Amino acid sequence: MASLWRKAKLALCYSVPRSMVDDDRFPQLSERVSHVSLLSQPNDAASAWMSRSSSRKRDFETCSICLATMKPGEGHAIFTAECSHSFHFHCITSKVKQGNQICPVCRAKWKEIPSESPDLDPRGGRSRVFPADIPMQNNAMMTVVRRLPSSPRNSSRHVIPLFHAAEPAVFDDDEPLGRTEASQKVNSDANGNLAKIIGIRAYPEFSSVPRTKYCNEFTVLINLKAAVTNTTQKSGEDQGLQSVSRMPRTPVDLVTVLDISGSMAGTKLALLKRAMGFVIHNMSSNDRLSVVTFSSTARRLFPLCRMSESGRQQALLAVNSLVANGGTNIAEGLRKGAKVMEERREKNPVASLILLSDGQDTYTVNGSGGNQIAPIDQLLLPLSIQDSKRSGLQIPVHTFGFGADHDSFLMHSISENSGGTFSFIETEGAIQDAFAQCIGGLLSVVVQEVLVEIECIHPSSYIQSVKAGGYSSQMMGNGRLGVIDIGDLYADEERDFLVQLNLPIESSGNHTSLLKVKCFFKDALTKESFAMEGEEVIIGRPDSSTGQEEGSILVDRQRNRLRAAEAMSLARAAAENGSLGDAISVLENCREMLVRTISAKSQDRLCVSLDAELKEMQERMASRHVYEASGRAYVLSGLSSHSWQRATARGDSTDSSSLIQAYQTPSMVEMLNRSQATLMSSPGQRLVRPGWQLNALKPR
Structure with missing residues (x-):
């Protein structure tokens, strides 16, 4: 037996091709191999040798890094390492340029490594980048590796990947827009109203008021709802994507500004890559994406590119190549993201920025050129984004605060000043869901530049106030006319506004005409402008009261929403001033008030959600530590959601019992x-070996 082990050790010193073992001219090699095969309990070295021997033919035919073939005559330089494993020269140089001297296959340490200029490609074709964070191969949920088709080869000229190319001075290198699908026809009802695009309804607080009674603050609810999505299946190359917008929809320009500072290393970065992979796969070939990353400085990985098959490949390769290090320069990342939008040659109708960070901005420089942190209001947004509505661009920034250490006040301020939403991602695993909910809305915009005009009809009436949340509103004509600027609406999305006006005494007649509502908007797909008028708001004016009329539940529930939002704002102000006890009392008083309303007594779902949200905020103000770790971000995300009446991710899941679900649209829910579903279908705790790829990112 000792003799057999001695011969096995001698055999392990060689790398023997199978052709030599089977050749009669090398009997001694054949004998050595046969001795190894007779060992009943081989040691680890023998197992490793036999594994390498059995897969040697595959190793020489396929590069273990890019998984493409390595056949002679294809114009690819091949590097064979000391351990006998071979790779494309450009693949292995991109891996070892960071100082890695370990074989990706057998983990042997090399004494000699290949080297070349990082910007050169010896094969004269598109380079491939080895996915970052591959050491995290023990968990499939953390892996974003995906098999990609071989890129087209062009030996006549050298092509540098977009995310390796130097940034131009002007970002006007965006890919031309694709062909938009045939414009859908606008459907009108029998009265000529554009019912299929947007709907307008008005609900008075009371249906009748005695004619001799004067009301100083009579409330009317104005409700807008965008069109219902079509479910017609798309055809062509995007059919397999099962896009939420299955009807011809408005294409989107999206710029993601991502934090890759040192604090994002490890699991956070892997989950961010996975979330970005989900976004990339769910954009259509007419949508365009650009990725900007920031740490100590900011870099544009690639210009706005259409998410065609080749565009998705480039985007996935760029995202998979990310490495986390350095500080956190949020302002520089945001400026570069805005620059991509500002300087693009062509524009898709819908445009938006997504900003994610897990830390505090530490690199913003003040006007004197020093290294001190600038005031918060100087850090918020580039002027072009702040003034986007006046310039007609309307580019909202949807911000995502990741973890307990991010600057929630800054992220909330950026979103509020741009017309975007702020989401709080408390746990690492919720980042993909948060992105999914956001793009579910962005990919379903149906109307743009929405303006609501409210005009008093009765000569003695005037508008006292318009409760519009974060939306811009103004009064004109001595209160006879009010205008609300809404902007874009997603499919199936609703907006509710409370208008308070005086109700005059009616000297004659049995009714009073109070308001008429008009809506001006642009169809996002056809780019046609429309104006439509809702029905007049008319209430009965009997001679005397027939009994105490119960107010409208619809008006009451919206009044409760505004009261809850006001309580959140007051509680936050108290907490920031150091009085958590007062903050909790404000929230408790609001909860007690909600219980007594008619909508609460009728078990209205919105009222129940508001109570649950206020209770959650109370618990997150239990101590200063808890408030600073999660309470502040949770409250700010709630305020953002109420301000724009749009869903935000909050806490550890987008399925929490808070108000999130009240604003979710069907397209958001579907996404x-x-x-x-992709997360549930991903196999967990499975060893990922070189050459074995996961398809967890590919939509089912």
């Missing part, structure tokens, strides 16, 4: 369900 969120798809995200959760």
